[in-house]
Amino acid sequence: MVVLALGISLCVSLVHFVRIVNAGIPRDLAPAAGEVSPAVRYSFTGAMSPTKKESAYLHLPTYATGIIFHLGTFLSFFLFVWIWIGLPLPGIPLVLVTGFLTLSVACGLSMLGKRILERKLRLLSNPDDYLSNMLVDLFQATLVLSLWISAMKPFCFLTMALLLLYFPVGKLKHALYFFAARYQLGWFFGRRGVWPP
Amino acid sequence: MTNDQLQHAIDLLRPSGDSRLLTHLNSCVHCGLCAESCLFYLATGDERLTPARKADLVSSIYRRYHSVTGKLLPWLVGARELNSESIDEMVELLFGSCTLCGRCTMHCSIGVDVTFLVQTGRKMLSEMGLVPATLQATVQAAVETGNNMAIPVEDYRDTLQWMEEELTDEVGDPEARIPLDKPGRKILYTLNPREPKFFPLSISAMAKIFYAAGESWTLSTRMYDVTNYAYFSGNDGEAALIADRLWSEMKNLQAEQLVLAECGHGTRAFRWESPNYLERSFPFPVMSSVEYIAGCIREGRIRLDPEKIRERVTLHDPCNLVRNGGVVREQRYILQSFVPDFVEMTPSGIDNHCCGGGGGMLSMSEYNEWRMKAGSVKAEQIRRTGASIVVTPCHNCVDQLIQINAFYKLGVRILTMAEIVADALIIEHETRIAKQSRAPLK
Ligand code: SF4
Ligand code: SF4
Numbered sequence: 001m002v003v004l005a006l007g008i009s010l011c012v013s014l015v016h017f018v019r020i021v022n023a024g025i026p027r028d029l030a031p032a033a034g035e036v037s038p039a040v041r042y043s044f045t046g047a048m049s050p051t052k053k054e055s056a057y058l059h060l061p062t063y064a065t066g067i068i069f070h071l072g073t074f075l076s077f078f079l080f081v082w083i084w085i086g087l088p089l090p091g092i093p094l095v096l097v098t099g100f101l102t103l104s105v106a107c108g109l110s111m112l113g114k115r116i117l118e119r120k121l122r123l124l125s126n127p128d129d130y131l132s133n134m135l136v137d138l139f140q141a142t143l144v145l146s147l148w149i150s151a152m153k154p155f156c157f158l159t160m161a162l163l164l165l166y167f168p169v170g171k172l173k174h175a176l177y178f179f180a181a182r183y184q185l186g187w188f189f190g191r192r193g194v195w196p197p
Numbered sequence: 198m199t200n201d202q203l204q205h206a207i208d209l210l211r212p213s214g215d216s217r218l219l220t221h222l223n224s225c226v227h228c229g230l231c232a233e234s235c236l237f238y239l240a241t242g243d244e245r246l247t248p249a250r251k252a253d254l255v256s257s258i259y260r261r262y263h264s265v266t267g268k269l270l271p272w273l274v275g276a277r278e279l280n281s282e283s284i285d286e287m288v289e290l291l292f293g294s295c296t297l298c299g300r301c302t303m304h305c306s307i308g309v310d311v312t313f314l315v316q317t318g319r320k321m322l323s324e325m326g327l328v329p330a331t332l333q334a335t336v337q338a339a340v341e342t343g344n345n346m347a348i349p350v351e352d353y354r355d356t357l358q359w360m361e362e363e364l365t366d367e368v369g370d371p372e373a374r375i376p377l378d379k380p381g382r383k384i385l386y387t388l389n390p391r392e393p394k395f396f397p398l399s400i401s402a403m404a405k406i407f408y409a410a411g412e413s414w415t416l417s418t419r420m421y422d423v424t425n426y427a428y429f430s431g432n433d434g435e436a437a438l439i440a441d442r443l444w445s446e447m448k449n450l451q452a453e454q455l456v457l458a459e460c461g462h463g464t465r466a467f468r469w470e471s472p473n474y475l476e477r478s479f480p481f482p483v484m485s486s487v488e489y490i491a492g493c494i495r496e497g498r499i500r501l502d503p504e505k506i507r508e509r510v511t512l513h514d515p516c517n518l519v520r521n522g523g524v525v526r527e528q529r530y531i532l533q534s535f536v537p538d539f540v541e542m543t544p545s546g547i548d549n550h551c552c553g554g555g556g557g558m559l560s561m562s563e564y565n566e567w568r569m570k571a572g573s574v575k576a577e578q579i580r581r582t583g584a585s586i587v588v589t590p591c592h593n594c595v596d597q598l599i600q601i602n603a604f605y606k607l608g609v610r611i612l613t614m615a616e617i618v619a620d621a622l623i624i625e626h627e628t629r630i631a632k633q634s635r636a637p638l639k
Pocket of ligand 1: 224249
């Protein structure tokens with residue numbers, strides 16, 4: 001089931017990826033005032049830091065919550081493969097991983113709660129936003145539980161399959177577009193001599 | 198509106214050409230963290246005015262017509278039809294409450310180019326003939342008369358003559374000139390039509406700088422308008438037509454270099470967008486007057502009196518020149534070279550807030566109320582500096598700042614860069630004559 005979902009997910013994601021790469025970067029006939037490479041590097045590093053990005057420094061708790069949640073998601077994918085191929089997870093790492101993923105799930109739920117409670121976010125949200133968050137929360141939660149209760153493993157595999165299938169369809173695909181967007185931003189501000197500042 | 202127009206507007210969202218549109222239409226995660234980057238949201242607290250809402254208005258229509266999920270399950274991904282309801286909202290949000298300042302883009306948590314999406318939405322509205330009448334009238338005036346204020350040639354010539362008299366008095370040299378239509382000069386200089394129409398002294402201020410630098414320059418009668426409001430209306434055809442006139446005038450007058458007057462969007466539209474509108478590269482160098490003045494100071498071609506400006510001065514950064522145009526340091530270099538009490542706004546430079554008059558807002562009188570409200574952010578920034586002079590290298594911003602000044606009772610003076618520099622210029626006739634003999638006027 002997971003293999004099939006993974007196959008479908010990879011194929012559809014590949015279509016997105018190929019579309020982006022095939023379309024290529026914009027053509028700009030105006031003479032550049034700066035360099036693209038350092039600006040792209042800055043776009044992925046300095047410009048993302050909470051010292052420079054207003055969406056981060058004005059919202060530090062949300063920013064931290066988001067970082068933990070994303071780290072938790074990557075860790076969950078890694079752990080899923082770990083469990084899948086049947087590798088053991090000894091005591092201390094198991095406790096640490098459980099602690100971090102529990103925190104990550106809490107962060108995900110708090111983001112969901114914020115989306116439900118804050119009018120500004122509610123106005124902006126569509127069912128996809130709630131569903132995407134819930135799927136990732138559920139995946140992380142079932143994974144943590146299956147680390148301790150082996151009867152939970154089928155649920156974990158099921159949520160993983162759903163997550164994989166949904167990934168290229170809804171907003172979760174931002175994991176792919178994020179890189180293209182940051183690159184484009186670096187390209188734009190780099191050519192114009194704005195970045196790096 | 199015809200079905201054809203509607204279909205053309207929808208087609209504009211079909212990602213083609215490069216990956217820019219495809220990327221930004223698919224990247225927003227609806228985190229809402231960009232809200233505070235936008236002066237319209239900051240000033241009003243209205244949740245409909247967040248950058249994300251404006252971007253999503255465009256992306257949601259894209260999803261409805263160009264994405265599989267949006268076609269099959271529109272309710273799931275918030276895909277919207279292009280209908281009278283969404284169109285009304287587009288006009289209100291994309292024209293009425295966005296200055297295309299790009300601040301949200303720079304600070305977006307993902308990197309969504311909100312400005313580009315708003316611009317794409319404006320192109321759709323333009324395709325459907327729904328550009329606000331006031332903005333379209335400004336574009337039309339430029340297309341039909343060659344300048345956006347429809348100034349008759351005679352009035353323009355008279356104003357220049359009057360300003361030439363001002364210049365001769367000011368520099369004490371009866372030979373000082375404001376050259377018009379002189380072929381073969383090094384520089385063709387442009388104007389914002391607001392100058393001959395309302396603020397002619399800024400023409401004599403720049404002429405004084407050219408005079409002091411011993412520059413070989415000229416203005417044109419046929420095409421002097423630096424602005425290009427079609428960039429804001431979203432009509433690339435008209436934007437190309439307006440830009441092409443300046444290219445042609447450079448050729449007509451055989452000028453070597455184009456210096457653009459202090460106009461943020463005009464500089465952006467010409468320096469950055471016109472080669473793409475016209476699909477050709479510049480055969481001549483183009484620079485803003487700010488870069489030109491900074492160069493004159495750096496090369497010692499003009500000298501400024503540091504005793505002249507005793508008041509506290511602050512600087513407003515025009516979004517199109519600074520955040521979207523990369524001219525960030527030159528204006529600071531100029532002011533720091535002769536203003537002893539220069540203070541930055543907070544935030545400043547590429548992070549500075551828009552004045553609220555950009556994006557064609559000043560010409561769209563139907564949105565005056567929102568524009569003045571949005572201006573409260575800038576008013577507060579100015580107030581906090583304690584400055585009594587606000588300098589900004591953009592006539593559009595000057596216009597908005599003058600209105601903010603009166604509306605919020607700030608009691609400051611608003612000057613262009615040329616004006617404050619001209620005030621402090623040291624005119625040395627001997628030096629000027631020596632400069633001229635080193636670089637003779639053509
Ligand atoms: S535009 Fe950027 S900051 Fe704003 S909601 Fe979308 S992803 Fe978040
Ligand atoms: S471009 Fe400027 S005015 Fe427009 S939504 Fe973004 S921050 Fe607001």
